[in-house]
Amino acid sequence: MHIPDGYLSPQTAVPFVALMVPIWGAAIKKVQSDLKKREVPVLAIGAAFCFTIMMFNLPIPGGSSAHAVGAVLLAILLGPWPACIGISVALIIQALIFGDGGVIAIGANCFNMAVVMPWIGYLTYQLIRGKSDFLSTRAIAAAFIAGYIGLNAAALVTALEFGSQYHWFQAVDGTPLYFPYSVKVAVIAMMSEHLLFAGPVEGMVTALGTWFVARNYPALLTKKLTKRIEPDEMGVDNLV
Amino acid sequence: MFKNFKKLWMALGAFILLSPLGLIATGTAFGEWGTDQLPEEVGFVPAGLAKFAEFWSSSPLPDYGVPGWDGSFVQSAGGYVLSALVGAGLVILLISLFNKIVKE
Numbered sequence: 267m268h269i270p271d272g273y274l275s276p277q278t279a280v281p282f283v284a285l286m287v288p289i290w291g292a293a294i295k296k297v298q299s300d301l302k303k304r305e306v307p308v309l310a311i312g313a314a315f316c317f318t319i320m321m322f323n324l325p326i327p328g329g330s331s332a333h334a335v336g337a338v339l340l341a342i343l344l345g346p347w348p349a350c351i352g353i354s355v356a357l358i359i360q361a362l363i364f365g366d367g368g369v370i371a372i373g374a375n376c377f378n379m380a381v382v383m384p385w386i387g388y389l390t391y392q393l394i395r396g397k398s399d400f401l402s403t404r405a406i407a408a409a410f411i412a413g414y415i416g417l418n419a420a421a422l423v424t425a426l427e428f429g430s431q432y433h434w435f436q437a438v439d440g441t442p443l444y445f446p447y448s449v450k451v452a453v454i455a456m457m458s459e460h461l462l463f464a465g466p467v468e469g470m471v472t473a474l475g476t477w478f479v480a481r482n483y484p485a486l487l488t489k490k491l492t493k494r495i496e497p498d499e500m501g502v503d504n505l506v
Numbered sequence: 507m508f509k510n511f512k513k514l515w516m517a518l519g520a521f522i523l524l525s526p527l528g529l530i531a532t533g534t535a536f537g538e539w540g541t542d543q544l545p546e547e548v549g550f551v552p553a554g555l556a557k558f559a560e561f562w563s564s565s566p567l568p569d570y571g572v573p574g575w576d577g578s579f580v581q582s583a584g585g586y587v588l589s590a591l592v593g594a595g596l597v598i599l600l601i602s603l604f605n606k607i608v609k610e
Contacts, residue, residue: 267535268535269537270538270540271558271560271562272541272552272557272559272561273537275554276558298608299609301604302608302609303608303610304510306601306602306605307507307508307511307514307602308514309601310597312514313597313598314594314597314598314601315518315521317593317597318521318522318525318590318593318594321525321570321590322521322525323528323529323530323531325531325533326531326533328533330533330534330536331534332535332536333528351601355597355600355601356593356597359596359597359600362562363565363566363592363593363596364565364589365563365565365568368558368561368562369562370562424537428537437553441552441553442552443552443553444555445537446550447548452536455536456536456537478513478517479514483514
């Protein structure tokens with residue numbers, strides 16, 4: 267899902283960077299005002315986990331590959347704004363250091379995986395979980411569905427960005443200048459891979475991750491219900 | 507920063523060590539073909555794409571590998587784990603800057 271440079275026209279890629287600048291600004295402000303100091307390690311570990319989980323390429327029949335992202339898990343644990351920061355940092359490192367995803371395309375990639383995905387996933391989770399307990403079957407199922415839908419929402423937006431290029435930018439002889447397939451082809455290819463393969467894996471990562479944190483660090487998730495988290499509420503190993 | 511959340515740190519470490527599992531899938535993701543793969547995958551290299559594809563070519567660990575470490579699975583796996591360590595480390599370093607601006 268990491269769009270490389272060249273697949274989007276500069277006329278498409280650059281506005282996405284311009285769009286991301288105020289979103290990053292708002293996210294930094296939001297994190298600064300809402301995140302507690304003792305939650306910073308969770309954002310750091312969570313973002314590093316997302317970085318790593320994106321390296322687990324899944325083979326797709328037909329010779330392609332896809333991967334989970336972890337953005338919905340991060341959004342459930344800390345909220346969509348911190349998730350936006352965490353995933354953006356991971357994507358920027360991936361582009362600059364590892365050549366995964368373009369540098370001009372960084373705005374589009376962050377919009378897809380650090381904005382669309384965590385927000386859609388977060389809202390889906392809230393809607394389905396309602397007021398049920400974090401470790402209830404309903405909440406775990408909600409996490410699975412939220413991960414599945416969040417990843418597929420990101421895949422759909424990516425496919426539309428890809429495919430639009432084919433219709434908008436062609437050379438005088440009619441050959442595509444950037445992404446070479448139509449919206450229809452892009453949507454079918456991206457969605458079949460993510461609906462059938464990467465989506466269920468994203469769901470599992472989200473459900474297991476939420477379960478793991480809820481079990482070991484219950485106070486982290488319930489922070490919105492308590493005014494202030496005491497150090498010993500953050501988990502047993504906090505006392506070490 | 508490092509003394510809390512031991513179980514989360516351990517889980518992260520486990521995933522970093524297991525990352526070479528991601529090398530089992532050798533296919534390129536849809537829409538991420540390199541200019542060297544495009545003639546075979548698509549039939550041609552779009553002119554505009556060719557112009558911008560190499561916009562950034564100074565990645566020190568391209569494709570999560572150490573340049574030259576591609577002779578065997580063990581070499582690729584080593585480069586992959588090293589990349590995961592470097593990448594995760596940089597992400598943690600950058601995010602920990604928030605320690606300076608968030609409240610207690």
